[in-house]
Amino acid sequence: MSAESLNPRLRHFLANRLGWRSLRDVQKSALEAIGRGEDTLIVAPTASGKTEAALIPVFNSILSEGLPPVSMLYVSPLKALINDMHSRLELWGNHFNLEVMKWHGDVPANRKRRFIKNPSDILLITPESLEVMMINRSRAEKERILGNLRYIIVDEIHQFIEADRGVQLNSLLARLERYTGVRPQRIGLSATVGNPEEVLNWMSPSGAVVRDTAERKLQYRIFELNHHKLIEVLRRFTGKKVLIFVPSRRDAEKYYNIIRKCLDVDVFIHHSSINRDSREEAEERFRSVSAAFMVNTSTLELGIDVGDIDVVIHIRSPTSVNRFLQRTGRSGRRRGLQRTIIFQEKEALTALSVASLALSGRLEDLRIPVRPLDIYFHQILSSVFELEKPTPGDIYRGLGRAHVFSDLDADDFRHLVEFMVENDFLRVHGPYIHHGFNFEKTFGKMNFLEFYTVFPPNYEFTVKHRTKVIGSLDSFFVVTYLKVGRGFILGGEKWVVKDIDHERFIVRVKPCTRDAEIPDWSSGGAPTTFEVARHVYDILLGDFDRGLLRWLDPGSQARVQSCMEMASAEGLDHGMIPVRIGERIEINTFAGERVNALISDVFRLEHGVHGISNSAFTSSFSARLDYHDIESTLRDIPAIISEEDFLLRLEDNLDRFVKNKFIEHLPGDVAAHMRYSLLYRPDELLRLLRDNGPVEVHDFKL
Structure with a gap:
């Protein structure tokens, strides 16, 4: 299909x-790809027109073939994106006399009831709302909604892709095919990633990857972060449209007020603690x-339309290439030039690494969960909700069509169902399977709201001082480092932990007044990637x-050059893991x-080390060990982490x-394996140790 062959109304x-x-x-x-009927993954930077790349062939088909409702289902990870896309699609729908409906938790119930009776042409929905629809609606209603x-x-x-919600969504896409007349054509929209073919496989057993080949050059600068320099740089962009990413909600408020005070510009603020209307x-x-200027946390990282951005500014360096490009890609839509500035605070090396990898096109691969039995558990229970008098075979075959469960065979299903029956989450009556008493006891509160609100959108803990939200911390940091009474830095302020609610993902804190050395985790985001x-x-x-x-500005250059000179003086080369033994032991893995958390925990279990403090580059702890102890333990790590009792330890x-x-x-051993694979990176550790070995250094200290 070509542009010239589009429906005349659409061309107009x-x-x-x-x-x-x-x-x-x-x-x-x-x-061309969608017109051939292929499932298609469209990979392109933000603001590259990839949304319209999907909509044009779909609307062409709706108009040319006169498709009845619901002909298109749009799924998004965020309600805010649903709202934004609804506004954009209404322009298309009103022009072609097509009705567009959004469905999520904030949409009034009366609008949903009208939709059930008289479905619209296009439905926009979140995975959670799609799950509720699958569970709560009769087969006749689901066939009326999804049949066309x-x-x-x-x-x-x-x-x-990497989240529990992704496993849930992948399963739902397979389950809804019970109610469709034909298998719907799947179209995925993705930012640039390192392994698009694997992302396509997640979405479809076969299809095409369409990449944006139009080059938008990347222009970057890296400056040391200080108040004077920040205002000096921002002043150059008065009269421009600037998107500023900051690490935390507290930082958003801080820099919003600094800009308002120091510059005569319009400035807006955007973060998750601000109410939706604002x-x-x-x-x-x-x-x-x-x-x-718009100051935000990560709330505008995704595809909410905020117009043409002239420059993207990062307060603190992103810790992954994918995230850096996702944010930076919001600029340069008009001129084909992405402009970005990173203000770094002691992380000049990380900022330079991210920019260097981005320029060379070396992105991280997305990690698709392997054997996600916790979501399998949920989807089995959900399928029992959905189906009338289901047999175990009905559920197994329905879930088996989902790519995310392709590594789970009939024995896995049978063992899990037997466990669920033993624990009264399920009961078997003749050939049929039903919910057990423990299911209703555990998840039945508030009309099963506990069951519908399935998974956190990301594994981050909210940090609160009394009722005020300070910011957020990655679960990895909270679980592996924080304990009651321990201090940390967030948003430039010192805090001490009062309480950690692991079920609600909340860390309660109070101001910290002691002068003890406190790890700086002020970015609040995800850990630095291996790459x-x-x-x-x-x-x-x-x-x-x-x-x-x-x-790089002179200060940032000086930091990088100083570290390079130190490495040269120590005679470091590829294949070496610098180990420094002093008051503390530092294993510089990079x-x-x-x-590094996994390395430290191995040493904790094997040698009882204490005072563990890890960074992106170093595993550090206190212990009475010599270099031989370090060397032999690193050599033994592959065997240690493969021992049957390692996870129990x-x-x-x-x-x-x-x-x-x-x-x-x-089951405890299953849950332990799943937690282990998410908290740590044993595969990356094994790759590191396969290609690198320790070498003792004396003056190497980052």
Whole structure:
């Protein structure tokens, strides 16, 4: 299918209502693939036109074939994205006399009832609401809603892939095919990722990957973070449209007020503690102007339309290439030039590593969960809810169509069902399977709301001082480091832990007044990726494009050069893991926090080390060990972590990690394996030790 063969009404709309002279290359390629009937993954930066790349062939089919409702299902990870897309699609729908319906927890019940009786042409929905629809509606209602479905668009698919919600969604896409006349064509929209073919496999057994081949050059600068420099740089962009990402809600408020005080510009603020109406008002006002600043956490990282951005600013360096490109890709839509500035605070090496990897196209692979038995547990219970008089075979075959469960065979299903029957989550009567008493006791509160609100959108703990939200911390940091009475830094302030609620993902704190050394986790985000940390080591050894340094300010350059000189003086080379033994032992892996946490815990179990403090680059602890002890233990790690009782020895950390409300109901050894694979990175640790060995150093200290 070509642009010239589009429905005349659609061509008129694109040319006259949207003002397009032609389609972009990614839109032409998507039109051809989707027009052939192929499941299609569209991979492109933010603001590249990939949403329209999916909509154009779908609307062409709706108009040319006169498809009855519901012909298109749009699934998004966020209600805010649903609301934004609903506004955008209403422009299309009103022009073509097509009705668009959004469905999530904030949509009034009377609108949902009207939709059930008279479905609209297009339905926008979150995975949670789709789950509720699958469970609570009769077969006749589901067939009326889904029976004519021809297209499913999954937006921001990269946000789903690694998460429990992604497993849930993948299962739901398979389950809803019970009610469709034909198998709907699947279309995924993703930011640029390292392994798009695997993402396509997650979505479909076969299909096409369409990539955006239009180059948007990346222009970056890296500055030391201080008040004076920040204002000086921002002043240069008055009259421009600037999107500013900050680590926490507290930082958002801080920098919002600094900018308002120091610069004569329009400035808006956007984070999850601000009520929905205020956030949407800020989005609309920022979208409608040609010059303003918007300070946000990660709430505008995804595809909410805020117009053409001139420059993206990061307060503190992103810790992954994928996230850096996702944010930076919001700029340069008009001119084809992505402009970004990183203000770093002691992480010049990380900032340079991220920029270097991004420029060379070396992105992280998304990690698809393997054998997600906790979500399998949930989906079995959900399927019993959904089906009338289901047999175990009905449920097994229905879930077996989902890619995420393809590694689970009939024995896995049988053993899990037997366990669920033993624990009275399920009961078997003749050939049929029903919910047991323990299911209703555990999940039946508030009309099964505990069951519907399935999984946290990410594994982050909310940090609260009394009733005020301070920010958030990654679960990995909370589980592996924080305990009651321990201090940390968030948003530039010192806090001490009063209480940790692992089930509700809340850390309660009070201000910390002591002068003890406190780890700085003020980014509040995810740990540094293996790829970014390892490339920092490349930089220390000079194995990178030295021309990249010219885009760093003198202070940032000096920090990088100093670390390179230190590595050179120690005679470091590829394949070495620098080990420094002094008051503390430092094993400089340059492999990310999750690898270093696992190393420290091995030493804790084997040698009783204490005072553990890990960073992206170093596993550090106190112990009376010599270099031979370190060397031999590192050599033995592959055998140690493969021992049958190793996870039991890690039980304290693993049991503190709730992950979701279903994992605690699984057999203990199964739950431990799942927690272990999410908290740590044993595969990356083994890769590190396979290719690198320890070497003792004396003056090497980052």
